[in-house]
Amino acid sequence: MSDELYMQLDVVTPEKSVLSRKVTEVIAPGSAGEFGVLIGHTPFLTTLKSGQVIAKTEDKDIYLAVGGGFAEVISDRVIILAESAVLAEDIDEQKAKADLDQAQDKLKGMNKENPEYSRWESKAREAELKLKVLENWRGKS
């Protein structure tokens, strides 16, 4: 098959490069709403909110949990600069569950004015997102 049917997708975080491969479609959570990218998409740049990224390839769908950042699309290339990103297959379910429980525990009875509150809230959201992505991934494959 010719190369033109594929886009090069790179997902990088400050810690490492998470994913770099040819894909046919990308679905990502833009700050103005979820969007899908196919080959030949208009070039654009957007901020991302934390959420689920799906990269479709010939034989499988790759699910990622992404924690905010930027996405740039230029013809056959998509770059996702994420603050954090993890592949569904690398998500540690036990740990995510434990994190979620712990964060919810802490949040219970905590005053919203408490400076700790937003930190634990974002932890809870992150764990929730991971579990959701994991569930979606399992549901599909």
Next chain:
Amino acid sequence: MASLKDLKNRIGSVKKTEQITSAMRMVAAAKLRRAQSDIIAARPYAIKTNEVLISLVTRTNPDMHPLLRVREPKKCVLVVVASDRGLCGSFNQNVFRKADAFIKENKGKYEELSLVLVGKRSRDFFKRKQVKVRKSIVIGNPSYELASEIGDDLIDGYINGEFDELYIIFNEFKSAMTQILHEDRVLPVERIESDDEMVKVEYLCEPTEDVLLDALLPMSLKIFFYRALLESAASEHGARMTAMESASGNAGDMIEKLSIKYNRARQAAITTELMEVVSGAEALKG
């Protein structure tokens, strides 16, 4: 000729030196491994961020953001990234030589040229020189916080018009043996002048162009400084490791030479003594 005792002392002291240099080599090797994995992990993000930045900047009007404004270059700031500690071969010297050359070359071009010195060594080196120092920073452990601190100061400076151009000199890590010295212009951000259709294509921005620029520009500059710090740290450890390895080798050679000299001297002394005993006995016999 040096006496036996002198030679013995010499050998002792060179052996001590060798112990120190080989210990330093081992420490540098361990630190290098850490620094190397840090930089390899940080590189893709830094490089991709820079790509995105350049492509955004190339497509936007320079008046969109104060960091993009190109002014007539009157005042220039040069960031010199060296190390906190010495004993790393020509690592620091190379940086200083390049910085010196830059200053010499551009002195006439700007009304004012000031330096941001990163690392104790660069502070010490430029202390004796007739240059204006904007800021000097001790590295300690290269961290994103430190890069942010450097970045914030320079971003504010550029926006406030304290300087019009910003350059940086730092070592890029290739391997333990080789570092590549870079001299890059950081601000104003480089635009690609190209007739390529790709570049000219209009760009959709979400939410809006200025929100994106506001978020992306300072972040990418800080990431750039962070990368420069990490590259320089890995290079420093590599350079130190190589320097200490050759120092250990030299000490080894020296010990070998001195030992031969020592043995010869000892043998000569024994021979002389023996001759004396024999000739003494001969004299008694007669």
